[in-house]
Amino acid sequence: MDANDAPAVRLAGVRLDRGTRTILSGLDLEVPRGSITAVLGPSGSGKSTLLAALTGELVPAAGTVEVLGQPVPRQQRALLALRRSIGVLLQGNGLLTDLTAAENIALPLRTHTRLPRAVIDRLVEMKLHAVGLRAAADAYPRELSGGMARRVALARAIALDPPLMIYDEPLTGLDPIASGVIINLISELNDRLGLTSIIVTHHVHETLPIADRAVVIANGRVVYSGTPGELQASGDLLVQQFLQGKPDGPIAFDSSPRAEAA
Structure with a gap:
């Protein structure tokens, strides 16, 4: 199969460990190109452990992880090249507080390309326009609302x-x-830019309306994959316990304190 015809993400028989503890096992998953998949x-x-495997931060203890038609490399230079093809929107935004919105968005362009300053400035303007924030180019993160900061982080991710x-x-x-603005932007950008999107979330009812596929992870495994x-x-x-938010059921509620990492 040609790399361009392969799924955007494919996991086969994957086991993910953190130290001596197995977090996920027996993972078999495919994410079609052009889709929005809710995890x-x-x-x-x-x-989050699954995300770490997709970006190469965590090496699987077993099985294979392929992203964009190739196994996730372990060699640092090849891994960095793959990561440039993956945009990540962090839940904490990760904006640098001493840079303006425009400067935050320009940072990956200045770091990973040799484009002229004028071209970078134009691209930044386009990304800000894509998330509806052209007027906030000179604002610092502390001057933005939570939703605006999340949109700036999204503009930087793309x-x-x-x-x-x-x-x-x-x-x-x-x-x-x-939340509604962000969900609509994810859907619009996926369609407009021809992206493949993976949304990792516990916000079920907000996310499912824009998703093509849904995957549910619980008790260390994939318990559902489908529409x-x-x-x-x-x-x-x-599945119903999770969707309805019931405290009692097959998904155990672990109220004991977690052991500190060694």
């Missing part, structure tokens, strides 16, 4: 025109209106 699950279910976007809890800390409609119609007790 859902309760807090602590391993969603600065290098990555074919794959990963959203790590993009709605955390946002009010309902700001959002099939997910909501599922009779699986574990």
Whole structure:
């Protein structure tokens, strides 16, 4: 199969460990190109661990992880090249406080390209326009609302025109209106730019309406993979417990303190 015809992401028989603890096992997953896939699950279910495997931060203990038609490399130079093809929107935004919105967006362009200053400035303007914030170019992160800061972080994530976007809890800390704006932007940018998007979240009802595929992770494994409609119609007790937010059911609520990392 040609690399361009392969799924944007493919996991086969993957086991992910943190130290001596297995977080996820038996992962088999494909993310079609051009799709929006929602990866859902309760807090602590391993969603962020999955993201670490996709970006090469965490090497699988078993199985294979392929991104954009190639195995995630372990050699540093090849891994950095792959990461330039992946845009990541962090839940904490990760904006540099001493840079303006425009300067934050320009940073990856200045770091990873040799484009002239005038071209970078034009690209920054285009990215700000894409998220509806051209007027905020000279504002510092402290001068932005939570929703505006998240949109600046999104503009920075798409600065290098990555074919794959990963959203790590993009709605955390946002009010309902700001959440609606971000969800609409994710959908519009995916269609307009021809992206593939993976949204890792526990915000089920806000995310499913824009998703083509839904994956539910719980109890250390994938417990559901299919369309959002099939997910909501599922009779699986574990899936329904998560969707309805029930405290009792197959998904255990672990109230014991976690052991400190060695």
